[in-house]
Amino acid sequence: MSELKIFINTHPDNLTTNDTDLLNLLVxxxxxxxxxxxxxxxxxxxxxxxxSSATEAKANQEQLLFFFSxxxxxxxxxxxxxxxxxxxxxxxxxxQKQAKASFESAQILRIKVIVGSMLLSAAIAVILALYTSKxxxxxxxxxxxxxxxxxxxxxxxxxxxxxxNDEVGTLATSLNQLVEWxxxxxxxxxxxxxxxxxxxxxxxxxxxxxxxxxxxxxxxxxxxxQKTLQNLKEAQGRLIQxxxxxxxxxxxxxxxxxxxNPVNFIYGNIQCASDYTQDLLNLVNLYQQxxxxxxxxxxxxxxxxxxxxxxxxxxxxxxxxxxxxxRIREIVLSLRNFSRLDEADMKEVDIHxxxxxxxxxxxxxxxxxxxxxxxxxxxxxxxxxxxxLNQVFMNILSNAIDALLDQKTHSDKSKNIIINTxxxxxxxxxxxxxxxxxxxxxxxxxxxxxxxxxxxxxxKGTGLGLSICYQIIDKHQGKIEVMSEFQQGTEFAIILPxxxxxx
Numbered sequence: 001m002s003e004l005k006i007f008i009n010t011h012p013d014n015l016t017t018n019d020t021d022l023l024n025l026l027v028x029x030x031x032x033x034x035x036x037x038x039x040x041x042x043x044x045x046x047x048x049x050x051x052s053s054a055t056e057a058k059a060n061q062e063q064l065l066f067f068f069s070x071x072x073x074x075x076x077x078x079x080x081x082x083x084x085x086x087x088x089x090x091x092x093x094x095x096q097k098q099a100k101a102s103f104e105s106a107q108i109l110r111i112k113v114i115v116g117s118m119l120l121s122a123a124i125a126v127i128l129a130l131y132t133s134k135x136x137x138x139x140x141x142x143x144x145x146x147x148x149x150x151x152x153x154x155x156x157x158x159x160x161x162x163x164x165n166d167e168v169g170t171l172a173t174s175l176n177q178l179v180e181w182x183x184x185x186x187x188x189x190x191x192x193x194x195x196x197x198x199x200x201x202x203x204x205x206x207x208x209x210x211x212x213x214x215x216x217x218x219x220x221x222x223x224x225x226q227k228t229l230q231n232l233k234e235a236q237g238r239l240i241q242x243x244x245x246x247x248x249x250x251x252x253x254x255x256x257x258x259x260x261n262p263v264n265f266i267y268g269n270i271q272c273a274s275d276y277t278q279d280l281l282n283l284v285n286l287y288q289q290x291x292x293x294x295x296x297x298x299x300x301x302x303x304x305x306x307x308x309x310x311x312x313x314x315x316x317x318x319x320x321x322x323x324x325x326x327r328i329r330e331i332v333l334s335l336r337n338f339s340r341l342d343e344a345d346m347k348e349v350d351i352h353x354x355x356x357x358x359x360x361x362x363x364x365x366x367x368x369x370x371x372x373x374x375x376x377x378x379x380x381x382x383x384x385x386x387x388x389l390n391q392v393f394m395n396i397l398s399n400a401i402d403a404l405l406d407q408k409t410h411s412d413k414s415k416n417i418i419i420n421t422x423x424x425x426x427x428x429x430x431x432x433x434x435x436x437x438x439x440x441x442x443x444x445x446x447x448x449x450x451x452x453x454x455x456x457x458x459x460k461g462t463g464l465g466l467s468i469c470y471q472i473i474d475k476h477q478g479k480i481e482v483m484s485e486f487q488q489g490t491e492f493a494i495i496l497p498x499x500x501x502x503x
Contacts, residue, residue: 025084032077230451263328270325274318281311346500348381351389351431355419358393365401370415377422379429383500388472392480395465396433396492403437403490427497428478434491440484448482476500 008022284307294302359372366372397417404415413436420432440448449470473480477497484490 022088025081025088028077029081032081259328263325266321266325270318270322274315274322277314277318281314285311346383346385348383349386349389351379351382351421351429351496352376354386354390355393355421355431358390358397362394362397362401365398365405370401370404370417373416373418375418375420377420379421379423380498382429382496382498384476384496385472388475392469392472392494393433395469399465400433400435400437400490404435407437424495427499429496429498431494431496432491433494434489436489439486439488440482440490441486442484445482445484449480 005023005026008026355374359366400417404417407415416436418432418434420430420434422430424430448466451467470480473494473496477500479495481493481495482490483493
């Protein structure tokens with residue numbers, strides 16, 4: 001017990017359980033052992049004192065029973081201590097197994113460390129060998145690289161660095177001396193060559209300057225002539241188109257003026273003629289009511305002229321004449337509005353009115369096979385030159401009609417022109433004119449607004465219509481764009497400012 005106590009106090013960190021529990025176990029064991037010893041000693045002392053009489057023998061029996069009862073209690077205590085000791089022994093065995101497993105892991109780790117050390121040593125040896133060989137071959141490689149670079153670049157200013165006095169140093173010194181000699185000779189040749197090149201270059205520059213000056217003068221003169229020719233062509237085109245439109249406008253205005261007077265005369269008298277005719281028919285009816293048996297000559301004349309038919313058809317005839325006169329008046333008014341010879345200045349107009357007047361003039365070309373679909377938006381009055389805008393609408397609509405009339409389509413596909421108008425914002429409006437014709441090839445779309453460019457046969461188009469449209473829209477500070485797809489149709493989009501900004 002003393003040796004165990006000394007071991008516990010000497011090695012408190014190597015125990016399976018808490019050292020306090022072990023010390024308590026030893027103390028309890030010592031107490032129980034001491035108590036048991038004292039009980040036995042006391043029992044034997046009483047037995048030795050009471051050996052003689054039978055009465056004392058009975059007392060000894062009682063003492064023996066008492067001793068056995070105390071000994072049973074001490075046995076219980078010893079069993080508890082034994083159980084505690086068994087538990088501690090089991091913990092020690094578990095710790096021994098764990099220590100054995102840790103020892104085996106340490107053995108494996110030791111083997112790994114040994115193998116890793118051997119591999120690391122081999123790698124270090126390889127690296128040292130490579131470094132040593134490189135250290136030996138590096139000076140030779142440097143001298144070789146310098147010689148190669150001098151040969152490739154013809155740079156005789158390069159020199160090899162001399163870092164030692166061995167064979168490599170001697171080789172570098174010889175190389176430097178050779179390069180210096182070759183460099184001096186090359187420098188002399190280079191100076192002579194540069195002098196010759198400088199003279200040739202000066203002469204060449206003089207000739208080049210003279211050539212450039214001549215080309216520049218020729219190019220400037222050519223550009224001036226081309227520009228002048230282009231301006232003349234554009235001016236001629238504009239004059240021709242302006243003269244045509246002016247003549248057309250004057251003719252339309254004259255025809256409208258001349259037609260207007262007799263039409264007004266006819267329109268004003270139709271109503272009077274209708275009233276007079278109705279009065280006469282009423283009088284005839286009144287005669288028929290009061291004189292039901294006319295004489296033979298009157299009756300024969302009534303049958304000859306078919307008075308009943310005249311009575312029914314004459315009001316219808318006068319009504320048709322009135323409708324025709326109203327139609328003529330509308331056409332004359334549209335012609336006057338389209339020409340607008342008295343409106344050369346910029347003014348606020350209704351764009352829809354100009355489009356409608358243009359469609360009315362082109363109505364004879366639309367025929368039954370072409371349908372015009374109007375999708376008008378709510379537009380404000382636009383400040384513009386009305387006659388010029390009508391000219392733009394006339395050219396674009398005429399081109400659309402030509403494209404549709406020349407197109408050969410199946411009977412199930414209708415031909416139509418869609419006119420869209422909308423307000424983009426508070427400053428601009430948009431007019432879109434779209435047809436479902438054959439479309440315009442992409443390669444010529446960027447040439448449509450060029451002067452004298454046309455896709456129509458010779459004699460049918462002048463190539464000035466769209467060019468003048470572009471100039472008119474540009475004059476109004478607007479934009480005109482064309483969008484076309486093959487066999488899908490063409491759309492011209494016109495964007496105009498509501499108020500034109502004056503400079």
